[in-house]
Amino acid sequence: MEVICDGDRNTRFFHLSTIIRRKKNQIECLQDDQGNWIWDHSTVKQMVINDLKNVFAGPVSVCDLTGLTIGLFPQLTCEEKEKLDREYTSAEIQGALNQMSPYKAPGPDGFQAIFYQSQWETISPSLCHMILGVLHEDNFPEGFGDTFLALIPKTDHPNKASGQRVSRAKSKVFFSSNVDEAEILPIITELNIEKIEDLGMYLGMPIINGRVTRDTFDYVVQRVDKRLSGWKAKNLSLAGRTTLIQSTLSPIPAYAIQTAKLPRAICDDLDKKTRRFLWGGDQEKRGLSLVSWDMVTNEKVNGGLCLRSMRQVNVAFMAKLDW
Structure with missing residues (x-):
């Protein structure tokens, strides 16, 4: 009766979730270079500041790989080297200008690329004089950097010249x-x-350079486990658990499911964790299933809870990509 009357309002579940999340995110101590654990708050703060200073303010080092790369990688021909070292020309400026889309959004001066392309014979002397002056570092007019041009200097060590490391x-x-x-x-x-x-992750997805296995997308299951670790199913009603699954648990693998064909084992494992939480179980033991999983994934008008089967969702998104 208490569940029916009170529902899942500001109850013990939400207070426990807040406490668990706060404890997981709090940095209580750090290990110094000698292997000692530091618990003092002010000392930990200073350790973080000093580490960041060492990372971003250290000396710039340049590696000389000349001797290592001989014979390992394709070499530039003498003609190609001469092309890289030659002076900038008006023809290169005109070629770069003609590659621009004529009617794209104008720059800060209000002119689209079509103006410079169509009036090249008239404006080319003054335009080339200005651009070549900038490229040769003779002159950099005020406001020239406000355009959408990125000038890359021809230097042996561009990172060193720009101050980047x-x-x-x-x-x-x-x-x-x-x-x-x-x-x-x-x-x-x-x-x-x-x-x-391996090549790691890019834009939230693994860069696949071999056979796709369960380990390739195991990070999706780990994210669900991390979220479930802060939830206490026994403190929620069935309606509350269903709402959390639909609003929080199901969206976690949504990005991966829309992008790639997941192994069947990953989809089944995600469904298994959803079922356990739905029926009040946890990672160690399962709760008593009141109805079959096929019934749970049915539409509400057919007596189900409208939860999603990960296999079916993955197939649907793959069909969408193909379409």
Whole structure:
């Protein structure tokens, strides 16, 4: 009767979820370079500040890979090197201008590319003089940087010239299976960058460079487990658990399901975790299922709860991509 009267309002479940989330996100201590755990709040704060200073304010280092790359990668011909080193010309400026879409949005000066293309014979002397002056670093008119042009300087070390530096902690190097192990070691030693066995994630999805297995999309299951770890099913009614599944649990794998064909084992595991939470179970034990899963995934007008089967959703999204 209490569940029917009170529903799932501001109850013990939500207070427990808030406490669990706060404890999981709180950094209570850090380990220093000597392996000691630091618990003092002010000292932990200073450790974070010092670490960030070391990362972003350290000296710029340039690796010389000349000796390592000989014979490993295709070499530029003398003619190609001369083309890279030659001076900028008016013909290059005209070629770049003609590659622009004529009627795209105008720049800050209010003129579209069609104006410069159609009036090239008239404006080319003054326009080329200004652009070549900027490229040769002779003159940079005020407001010239307000246009949508990105000028890349021709320099041996552009990162060094721009003040940017490579973060080795965030950098990884990936080698094809065709590269010999004897050639890999000297390269990663000189680069001082960690070698990885896969290409990692990009825009929330794994960059697949081999056979798709369960491990490829296991991160989706881990995200669901992480969310379920802060929930207490026994403190919610069946209606409350159904609402949480539809509003929070089901959207977690939605992005991956719309993008790629997931292994059947991943889809079945997601359904299994949904069923356990729905019937009041947890990761260790299952609750008593009142009806079959096929009935649960039916429309409400047919007596179901309108929950989604991950296999069916994945197939539907793949059909949408194909269409």
